Amino acid sequence: MNSESNQGQDDFVNFWSKLNDIFPYLNYRKEQFSIITAIQKASHNILLIDAETGSGKTAAVLSAILSRKEKDERILIFTKMLGQMDAWFRELGLINDYNRKVGQNIYSLVPMVGKTNICPLVTKFTKKQFSQIGCSLFDCTHIKKFHFMQNESGDFYALSRRVRSSIADNIKTGVGLAEILWMLENKLENLGCPYLALKTALKDADMVITTYPFLLNTKLREILFENMNIDLANTTIIIDEAHNLAKGNIGNLSYKILYRAINEIGSHKVLNLLQNLRGQEGLHSLDLEDKDIQDLNNCGRQYLLKRFNQGSKEIGNTIKVSEFLQNHDLCYLTSDKKYTLYLKDPRIILNPMKLAKHLILLSGTFRPLKHFASFLGVTNAKKISVLSEKIGKNRIILTSNDSQLTMRYSERSRERFLYYCDTISQLLKVIPGHTLVFTPNYELASVFANLLKTRYEERPNQPITKLINEVKRSKTKAAIVAPARGKISEGIEIVQNEKSLISAVIIAGLPYPPPSRSLKEIIKEYSKFWGGEQAANYMNYLQAVVTMRQCLGRMIRSENDVGAWIILDNRIPYMNVFPRAIECKNSAKMIDRLNFFFKEHNLS
Ligand code: SF4
Structure with a gap:
């Protein structure tokens, strides 16, 4: 004892x-x-x-x-995502710099990334195809060189050590993933393929980071x-x-992609099965073996390679279908306007990691x-x-119990949208910088962008960096309207010199998942282990919370960023997710609060 x-x-x-x-x-x-x-x-x-x-x-x-x-x-x-590795490299860079100063060992952090991110033969024109079919796209001699080097040295661990110590030497203050990958691609070229060199470094690496x-x-x-x-x-x-x-849904596939795949390779067992299930009610377990999916993937690869050699820059739809089906054995498939894979039991997602x-x-x-x-x-x-105390001081959270501010499906109307946009316009007047306005979907983003008369709108399939650069160049404050499950909300940073350029995020309606037959069916299934109320809560309320927090997170990138989170949906007080929120009766009260807050931070 x-x-x-x-x-x-x-x-x-x-x-x-x-x-x-x-x-x-x-x-x-x-x-x-x-x-x-x-x-x-x-x-x-x-x-x-x-x-x-x-x-x-x-x-x-x-x-x-x-x-x-x-x-x-x-x-x-x-x-x-890859971009989120930067924070880990940044902190380790500070630790390594201090250790260098005091003569202590420095740490290595091996980034395990896909080949596309490190292959020296990939260009911006070949990136998409390479991400689908990899090395067979090129007649590459690097692989031979790598194996030759490895055989020459005869010491696998020496090679692994060399890669790891090169990474460690380069982890310094201000260095992120891009610099490490650049170093691997350019400074280790005499090793042949940098991807294979990186893989050897995994064998006995103390620290590995991946996606x-x-x-x-x-x-x-x-x-x-x-x-x-x-x-x-x-x-x-x-x-x-x-x-x-914390999602049940692990993948979606549109009918359009399925039909494009059929156009690419014609009839195939897997494609035929999906086609037959189109629009059918219920949860389906796919009766497919790994070899069926592999065969589909091979057909897709052959097609893509042929098209690539003919000069096409298209991405393969058949491969997309095979990728969608990767974990199908753990999932139910639903077919309601599109195909969706839901985990049969979301509680298993961490099982392999629980042995850690x-x-x-x-x-x-x-x-x-x-x-x-x-x-x-x-x-x-x-x-x-x-x-965080400091973040608490630098950020104000306003919610509303205005009875007209809700985006319940049954209450959506043109009058409601006008009321929302009128409220938002009043708030924008007192917000000193750029504001992100998130709507529940793309259609509403378009309606709101029109009503708010802003040209900054995230549209489906739009190159998002162009929009962000326009916002960064804007001399006047901008309202950027985006859908809650779009690219901006997923993790696009609007920062300059490590500072967020966003002064406020407005949630124009809580982003509940759209009601659908599939969702209803999966909630019924999950009720078997969570109970009805909990299953409905997890698949609706929890998903809305995750999406909303993701949107709000676009504003604060460091503890020094100052701004407002404004949630315009009167269902929010029941969610109990913001202990520091201030509930306001109407927009006039919100404006008072915002004026006071920004004045206090010398930003009005
Ligand atoms: S072997 Fe390496 S260098 Fe060659 S194509 Fe593949 S990833 Fe690129």
């Missing part, structure tokens, strides 16, 4: 003395201290951390896991684990922005935590939620 408590004390002292060396800032904020303490104390293997964007959670988590890391323990980080496809796609996950030679029991896994996993030594799920959007934990099948996980 005594030796156990002595051991506990030693661990505690070691942790905090290591942390003091590693933590890349002079002091930790209160919310960072809460996160660090939770990780230090974590005895549960699963930890859910809800911490707002800008609260410094990446620095806190990274320092804490490095401080408690044992000698052979490995760390694997998943981010939803969700390697988490969610069974085949890709197996490739990653095999290349890492992973022992889950000795690995800490971190999943960033993990609220994104520690599993840390991070999000700025995890509230209410217990519902997310239940959705993800980790009800017994330790949960912590931290609010």
